[in-house]
Amino acid sequence: MSHTAHIRSHRKPRRNASKIAMRAGVAGGVLGTLAVAGASGSASAAEPVTQTLELPTLTADMAVQVAQSAEVTQQAAANYQLQAERDAAAAKAAKEAKADLADAKKKAEARKKAAEAARKAAAERASRAAERTTLSASASASTPAAGSGASASVSTGSSAATGSAAAVISFVKAQVGKAYVSGATGPSAYDCSGLVLTAFKQVGISLPRVSQDQSTAGTQVSLSNLQPGDILYWGGAGSAYHVGVYVGDGMFVGAQNPSTGVVERPLSYDPPSGAVRVL
Known part of the structure; x- marks a missing residue:
């Protein structure tokens, strides 16, 4: 026997195994509860983050679609306006061409009439000259000699x-x-x-x-x-x-x-x- 065995303060008390097990179980339960709570809290905290990340993505897609739709509409309007301007220009050109054609026809008709009038006048002059030559020849044949007076067929x-x-x-x-x-x-x-x-x-x-x-x-x-x-x-x-x-x-x-x-x-x-x- 030790010479200090009789002293109380130097003895190590024996731990009860059941108590130790109970304490371990309590501690394990507390830790499990904390783990569950932490996991639950983490899950609860993560859910809003997931939704917050998705909303900007959806909003950006919609903005792109709206912008694309507006661009298509604007392009279509520009195409319609361009076509309208082309149609108006074509109509104006057709109208001017029609007026030019009518004017050209009038001028051609006027030139034709002038040429016809000149032709008739030339023919009339030629006919008149030929007729005068014939008449002059006849008059010369029937005119009395000089000094005998004018032709009896013409009064003077x-x-x-x-x-x-x-x-x-x-x-x-x-x-x-x-x-x-x-x-x-x-x-x-x-x-x-x-x-x-x-x-x-x-x-x-x-x-x-x-x-x-x-x-x-x-x-x-x-x-x-x-x-x-x-x-x-x-x-x-x-x-x-x-x-x-x-x-x-x-x-x-x-x-x-x-x-x-x-x-x-x-x-x-x-x-x-x-x-x-x-x-």
């Missing part, structure tokens, strides 16, 4: 004109020297029928415009019975190609051609085919 009386006849004669003589222009009726130029038309208009008499109709406008008179103011014509009555005005004393005034213009000439210069009287 010098009876004085009065009234309307005097006014017509005064007018045509005042036009001598002016230009010959096909289709002109004065005041600076005339063609043959234009001069006769305008002259008789001075005394209130309205005549047809062309020589063919003027050659039948009044009463047919014989060339041997001419009076001042009678209308002379060359060619057939109703188909005359030239007209003039008899002014007395064997003279006439007429717009002859572009070379001579309006002239006063003796009947022997270009003997007429016939005459009509409207005064």
